[in-house]
Amino acid sequence: MKLIKYLLILITFLNAEVTLNFQNLDINDFIKMVAKITNKNILLTQNLSGKVNFISVKPVKEKEVYSILLNILRSKGYTIIEDNGYLKVIRESQVIRQGGVKLHPKMDEFQTDIIRLRNIPVRDGYNLISFLRSTYGRIVMNDKKNLLIISDYPSNLNIMKTILKRVDSKNQKIVKNIVLKYANINDVYSKINDIASMLFNTRIYHYRLIPNNINNSLIIVGDKNVVYKLSKITKNLDTTPKPVNQLTKVITLKNSDVVNIGKILNSIIKSKYRKNVPSITIDKETNSIIALATPEQIETIKTIIKALDVPKEQVYVKARILEISNLKAAQLGTKFGLYGGAGTSSGLYTLSANLGGPAVAFDVSSLGLTIPTLKQGLALGATLDLLETFGAAKKLSEPSILCINNTTSNIYVGKTVSVLTGKTTSTSTSESYTREDIGLTLKVKPRIDSDNKVALNVDAVIEDLLPGSSVGLPITSKRKINTTTIVNNGQSIIIGGLVRDNKDITLQKVPILGDIPFLGALFRHKQINKDKTTLVIVLTPYIVKKSSQLNDLREALAKLDELKSQFVEKIKKKIDEKHK
Numbered sequence: 001m002k003l004i005k006y007l008l009i010l011i012t013f014l015n016a017e018v019t020l021n022f023q024n025l026d027i028n029d030f031i032k033m034v035a036k037i038t039n040k041n042i043l044l045t046q047n048l049s050g051k052v053n054f055i056s057v058k059p060v061k062e063k064e065v066y067s068i069l070l071n072i073l074r075s076k077g078y079t080i081i082e083d084n085g086y087l088k089v090i091r092e093s094q095v096i097r098q099g100g101v102k103l104h105p106k107m108d109e110f111q112t113d114i115i116r117l118r119n120i121p122v123r124d125g126y127n128l129i130s131f132l133r134s135t136y137g138r139i140v141m142n143d144k145k146n147l148l149i150i151s152d153y154p155s156n157l158n159i160m161k162t163i164l165k166r167v168d169s170k171n172q173k174i175v176k177n178i179v180l181k182y183a184n185i186n187d188v189y190s191k192i193n194d195i196a197s198m199l200f201n202t203r204i205y206h207y208r209l210i211p212n213n214i215n216n217s218l219i220i221v222g223d224k225n226v227v228y229k230l231s232k233i234t235k236n237l238d239t240t241p242k243p244v245n246q247l248t249k250v251i252t253l254k255n256s257d258v259v260n261i262g263k264i265l266n267s268i269i270k271s272k273y274r275k276n277v278p279s280i281t282i283d284k285e286t287n288s289i290i291a292l293a294t295p296e297q298i299e300t301i302k303t304i305i306k307a308l309d310v311p312k313e314q315v316y317v318k319a320r321i322l323e324i325s326n327l328k329a330a331q332l333g334t335k336f337g338l339y340g341g342a343g344t345s346s347g348l349y350t351l352s353a354n355l356g357g358p359a360v361a362f363d364v365s366s367l368g369l370t371i372p373t374l375k376q377g378l379a380l381g382a383t384l385d386l387l388e389t390f391g392a393a394k395k396l397s398e399p400s401i402l403c404i405n406n407t408t409s410n411i412y413v414g415k416t417v418s419v420l421t422g423k424t425t426s427t428s429t430s431e432s433y434t435r436e437d438i439g440l441t442l443k444v445k446p447r448i449d450s451d452n453k454v455a456l457n458v459d460a461v462i463e464d465l466l467p468g469s470s471v472g473l474p475i476t477s478k479r480k481i482n483t484t485t486i487v488n489n490g491q492s493i494i495i496g497g498l499v500r501d502n503k504d505i506t507l508q509k510v511p512i513l514g515d516i517p518f519l520g521a522l523f524r525h526k527q528i529n530k531d532k533t534t535l536v537i538v539l540t541p542y543i544v545k546k547s548s549q550l551n552d553l554r555e556a557l558a559k560l561d562e563l564k565s566q567f568v569e570k571i572k573k574k575i576d577e578k579h580k
Contacts, residue, residue, distance in 0.1 A: 020054050020060055020065075020068075021054070021055050021056060022052070022054055024051045024052075024053065025052045025053070025054075026051060026052070027048045027049070027050045027051065027052050028044065028047055028048055030052045030069065030072065031048075031069065031089070034066060034068075037066075038065065038066050040066075040086070040087050041086040041087065042080070042087045042089065043083075043086055043088040043089065045089070045090075048076065048089070054068065073089065074153075079091075079110050081110070110151060110152065110153060111152070112149065112151040113150050113157060113161070114147060114148070114149050115147060115148045115149075115150060115161060116145070116147040117146050117147065117148065117164065117168050118168060119169070120167055120168050122148060123141065123143070124167075125148060126141050126148060128163055128167060128203065129150075129159075129163055129164060132156055132159055132163075133150075133152055133156060133160075134153055137150070137151060137152035137153070137156060138150070138151045138152070139151075148164070167203075173221060173223065174221075174222070174227050175221050175227075176219070176220045176227050177212070177218075177219050178217055178218045178219075178220070178231055178235065179215060179216065180217060180234075180238045181238060182238055182239060182240050183238045184216070185211045185212065185213055185217065185218060186213070188218060188234060188237050188238065189209065189211040189218060192209060192230060192234050192237065195230075195233055196209065196226075196230055199229070200226055205222070205223060205226050206222055206223060206226075207220065207222025207226045207227065207230070208220075208221045208222060209230070218234055220234075245294060245295070246278075246292055246293060246294055247294070247295055247298055248290065248291070248292050249291045249293075249298050249301075250289070250290050250291075251289045251290075251291065252288040253288065255309050255311045255312055256308060256310075256312075258282045258284060258287045258289060259284065261282075261308055261309065262282040264304075264308065265280050265304060266280055268304065273297075276294065276297075278293030278294070278301065279291070279292040280301075289301075289305065311547070312404050313404075313405040313448050313543065313544065314402055314404055314543075314544040314547070315405060315446035315541050315542065315543055315544065316400065316401075316402050316542045316550070317401050317402075317409075317444050317446065317456070317539060317540070317541050318398075318540045318542075319397070319398065319442060319444075319538065319540075320395070320398050320537070320538040321398070321440060321460075321462065321535070321536075322384065322387075322388070322394060322395050322396060322536055322538070323394045323396060323533045323534070323535055323536075324394075324533065324534050324536060325391075325392050325393070325394075325533050326532045326533070326534060327532070328390075328391055328392035380494075380538070381492075381560075381564045384538070385564065386568060386571060386572075389568070389572070396462065397413050399411045399413055399442060401442070401444060403444055403445070403446050405446060405448050406445070408443055408444070408457075409443070409445070410441065410443040411441075411442050412439060412441050412442075414437055414439010414440055415437075415438060416435050416438070417436055417438055417465070417474050418434070418435060419434050419435075419436050419473075436474075438463045438465060438474070439462075440460070440461070440462050440463075441460070441461045441462075442460050442537075443458070443459040443460070444456060444458055444459075444539075445457040446541060448543060449486065452488060452489045452543065453486055453487065453488055453489070454486070454487055455484065455485070455486045456484065456485055456493070456539060457483075457484045458481065458482070458483055458484070458485070458495060458539065459480075459481070460482075460495075460537055461478065461480045462480075463476050463477065463478045464477045479535050481537065483495055487539075487541060489541065489542065490540065490542055491540070491541075492539070493538070493539050493540075494538050495536070495539065542557075
């Protein structure tokens with residue numbers, strides 16, 4: 001108490017200013033001292049425990065002493081409220097229940113304020129400031145009137161009020177359209193959108209970015225300050241593009257078609273490049289590609305072309321199309337010991353002959369054929385020649401075609417006939433005709449596989465005029481084969497199994513007597529022979545690795561034909577000897 005008296009005398013002496021310096025002063029004594037200095041009645045419902053230390057280096061004014069007390073009490077979990085003209089020390093947790101109101105706006109004591117929001121929902125405002133309240137601060141929402149009731153210390157309260165004022169301000173929305181001169185709108189939009197999301201919190205700032213691809217512009221809608229800021233950033237992004245060092249290169253293709261290679265290149269460029277896209281132009285006349293691109297892109301394009309523009313492998317396909325009489329082939333086999341075979345439902349027609357004797361020596365290295373393959377081809381060709389020689393087989397066509405690997409090739413052999421399509425009779429008869437193609441159409445698509453094998457996709461259509469057809473009204477037969485098979489290089493495959501019934505009628509009679517009615521039947525003999533003819537197609541593929549090998553292949557095939565003739569001659573001699 002003596003210390004408090006001395007302090008009061010000193011304050012009066014210094015004209016309401018005091019230099020406070022004390023250590024381990026009981027907090028209750030300090031409250032009594034403040035009550036005397038401020039001339040305020042302070043109610044203590046219970047003694048507070050704790051000591052107070054305060055050191056000042058310059059005099060403290062009277063009104064500041066009360067603020068010091070509030071801060072000391074706050075550190076102990078207490079505060080002061082005004083109640084019926086006097087001050088009462090209570091716990092912070094009870095301040096709202098006991099009616100904390102504004103006392104001294106400049107003092108650090110609990111205060112309550114009502115804030116009405118006019119432009120944003122009250123819940124949005126609450127979410128923005130709720131984290132700023134003190135331990136015992138309170139924020140109450142009134143959704144109906146869109147207002148907040150906030151009780152807290154002045155420092156916290158002022159910060160919350162400042163934030164709400166800025167957010168709840170009714171800023172004027174503006175629209176700005178920025179046309180880009182250099183950059184692409186899609187590139188700029190992605191960048192400016194990322195920048196805006198980092199600079200402006202969408203809970204506080206309202207804006208929208210709209211890309212306009214029609215005129216390569218960016219539309220910005222939002223608060224004035226946001227629009228101006230984003231406009232400036234957008235213009236900075238719309239800079240003159242760095243010049244690209246592009247070259248023009250003409251690449252002439254040696255083996256491939258420029259149209260196909262051009263399509264492949266454009267497809268790769270479209271998927272690979274997004275910026276500085278190279279330009280590809282084709283020139284059909286010179287079979288060249290003109291590329292406008294950077295040096296690195298030129299090298300990439302050249303690498304792709306080099307891999308694609310390689311010499312195309314070819315397949316030389318020899319075809320032999322025959323009709324084989326089953327009856328005559330069987331008679332020939334019975335008579336001379338040859339086996340003609342038969343057609344099956346699978347479409348494969350087997351045919352063989354035992355030619356006997358050693359094979360004639362022949363160098364087949366240039367053909368890439370093996371000895372078993374060569375013997376099989378010679379035996380098959382010779383057997384078919386024998387059947388044709390003795391009338392058991394009829395050769396319809398013997399085409400050959402050179403095909404590019406994995407590309408369809410076709411050949412047509414036939415004739416064109418007139419077909420009556422209409423007939424008008426008035427004073428004179430008028431007839432109308434159309435011209436129709438009748439013959440052989442052969443389509444072959446080879447694919448060279450591994451191990452020197454060839455996959456053949458064969459589509460054959462054979463049309464024939466049948467005997468007894470009248471002019472303008474032809475009767476035709478049509479046979480069609482569509483199959484895929486895999487054979488070795490130089491190996492012959494027979495595709496067939498298309499059977500047609502034939503009927504031959506032979507009439508023998510005694511002259512004059514055979515023509516007598518009724519009794520003439522005794523002097524006539526009528527023989528009806530029924531036969532089945534099977535259509536077979538013999539295909540033999542030869543792989544041509546390079547175009548320069550084609551002449552060598554033809555020379556080798558000519559030698560094979562000569563060998564086949566020798567075999568046929570030998571077997572004829574054997575047959576003649578056996579017949580004698």
